[in-house]
Amino acid sequence: MSQPAPTADTLLAVTGLGKRFSPAAQWVVRDVSFRLEPGEIFALIGPSGCGKTTTLRIIAGFETADTGDVSLNGRSVMALPPDQREIGMVFQDYALFPHLTVAANVGFGTSNVTREERAALVARHLDMVGLSGLGERYPDELSGGQQQRVALARTFAAKPKLILLDEPFSNLDAALRHSTRREIREILKGTGIGVIFVTHDQEEALSFADRIGVMRAGGIEQIGTPQEVYKRPRTRFVAEFLGRTNLVEADANGDVAATPMGPVALGSPATGRVLLSLRPETIAITPSPTGPGTVIGRDFKGHDWTYLVDIDGNRYQIDVMSEASLTIGERVTLTANAPAVVLEHAPPG
Missing domain, CATH: 2.40.50.140 (Nucleic acid-binding proteins)
Structure with missing residues (x-):
């Protein structure tokens, strides 16, 4: 799928990514290309097994691509290990350390700072996600939505250029999902950091993202704003996957x-x-x-x-x-x- 050429300010450029787990296996990810501008929220949406999480893991450095390239601010990061890519990832289960306090979890990724600087950094990021005063609690003393905010604060504290979210709201109760989505989106947009998230939930993608990439069988069928993709689907799959339609x-x-x-x-x-x-x-x-x-x-x-x-x-x-x-x-x-x-x-x- 052709995409506009990256501009000088493009944050992330993903070009021709391909991945299969053995030479005889089918391609899990095939010729995936898209770009991300600073401050933009981009959703990869598709059914289970379509390759969206594998794409996310390749960008993060947890999987190795067989073809293609990932560049951040114009520089390829394919040869760099995950901890050197300046990319933060919030996992589906949040991956908090149960034996550490909230404050210790948030401060875990910080380095080359004094104890006082770390404390100030933790306090600032807890305040950013609305958890001021909860630094001494442990993860099991928090709700699912609060744990998610701790995971975000920990990611912010590491000062990434890009944040990846894997099914960020799937563990939340239905009653909390809508309000939490809105609040987390406001927090993310307030940071100016680019965000990619994967989901299989159509409403989540349409309401949360600035642009959407609809995936099927390892490839991207269509990219556009939520309104463009919903109102002007290009293929039968996109029309049926993003809401109900009459064919x-x-x-x-x-x-x-x-x-x-x-x-x-x-x-x-x-x-x-x-x-x-x-x-x-x-x-x-x-x-x-x-x-x-x-x-x-x-x-x-x-x-x-x-x-x-x-x-x-x-x-x-x-x-x-x-x-x-x-x-x-x-x-x-x-x-x-x-x-x-x-x-x-x-x-x-």
Whole structure:
């Protein structure tokens, strides 16, 4: 996948990374390339086994790549051991030392400083993550969210140029995950340090990252802002992985395609048989005694309704912000209120 050339200020450039664990094995990571600017948060998202954590470990220096390069501030770090790369990593289980206090954990990575300087450094970073006054506690006396903050403070104290996060919120209760994400994002953006994190959670990637790289089978299928990747997926996999979508086969003729639900405007011109992506929230549903669709399912979710509509054997999901509800068996008309995304198409002949 082609990427814009790194600028003079590019923090990290990953170029053509490849990794397999034996010569006869399949590639776990294949031709992965992306860049990171200072202060940017970049997410690698994909299903389990797609290569995102291996990519992270190669950048950190815990795995050796078979092909490609990783450069930090314009200098390759591939030959450097992990402790010399100026890259901090927060592991999924936080990897805190249970026998050390919070303060001792945070100060563990500091070096070449006096005892007084270390104490001041620890106090400053605990205050940065909102844990002032908890330095004498032990990890098992903290909540999961607090342990995560300790791991971040320890990483900050080592003064890295880049921070890597491996599934950073997977160990948190669902009730805490949303608020913790927001708070941690504010902390990270306040430092100006570049961040890469891996996740399989679509909502997490969309809400936390400045840009996203969607991975599949070791490679990156698409890179862009959360809005770009969600609204304009390039492939069927990206469209289905990042949220729910309606995949519609249609006949395209320029800027419009004929579909079972009627004419639909296209986001990009195409000709011939195409596969379209229409998000459920981009379809309007209207009661119509002579409409082509029939409501065959509905789910009330508090702030909206999701309807399942059948049109000649084709099923569509529609999300509607409305107090009025449609009944099972009711006839309806569906209208796309945004252009469809063309995922695949084959020109005539």
